[in-house]
Amino acid sequence: MNIPTPHIEAKKGDFAKTVLMPGDPLRARFIAEHYLEDAVLVNSVRQMSGYTGTYKGKRVSVMASGMGMPSMGIYSYELFNGYDVENIIRIGTAGALREDLHLRDLVFGIGACTNSNFAAQYQLPGSFAPTASFPLLRKAVEAAEKREGLHYMVGNLLSSDTFYSDSNLDVNWRKMGVLAVEMEAAALYMNAARTGKQALAICTISDSIVTGEATNSAEREKSFRDMMELALEIAPE
């Protein structure tokens, strides 16, 4: 695909092989400002901030995906197909669907169920199971094991088209063992599958659909930082 793309103004080579993708452009800026050395702004189209710098000597990029599968679908497609990006690690927030998942716990999405129609474009004679990159997932679990006091689970995410739902059907997914609900992982995993690239979604539990608890802003910053640091540590160069 030709670059610049309709949504990314960066030049060839501006992105590192690995891009960390939070939904929130301000979380992308926070990572660039707090963790990256010599961070350069490589995209600001639609204020979907993208930066490239180094973390402990390793070249890495961070760029926001926006919210929802259509937005993640656009950005991950353009990064994989236009900018030679090999790995995208989503670093997001998610709502717990189980009582044994607590605020600030991390979830590594080994798979991502979805209620979206994103997969219809592939015209498959059945349903597709979007899954994480095993090498990235294994690195994430190994890194999580080394972090003292970090609680995490590995399992299915639900990538939902709705944050506010009229029917509240998202909770039915917990009958199938789905751990938490967010809004982008399935699109990312499908774009990675289609291009033969690597993707992983790491989410911090920011609230619970079961208990109604939610983190406050100070707690969120600390727990977000665990997720950010873990993703930066495992990012392949």
Ligand SMILES: O=P(O)(O)O[C@H]1O[C@H](CO)[C@@H](O)[C@H]1O
């Ligand atoms: O915190 P981020 O990465 O944006 O992820 C979650 O938060 C947003 C909803 O508040 C959705 O994008 C959802 O997936």
Ligand SMILES: O=c1cc[nH]c(=O)[nH]1
């Ligand atoms: O998509 C999301 C993200 C956080 N919490 C939710 O309930 N849904």
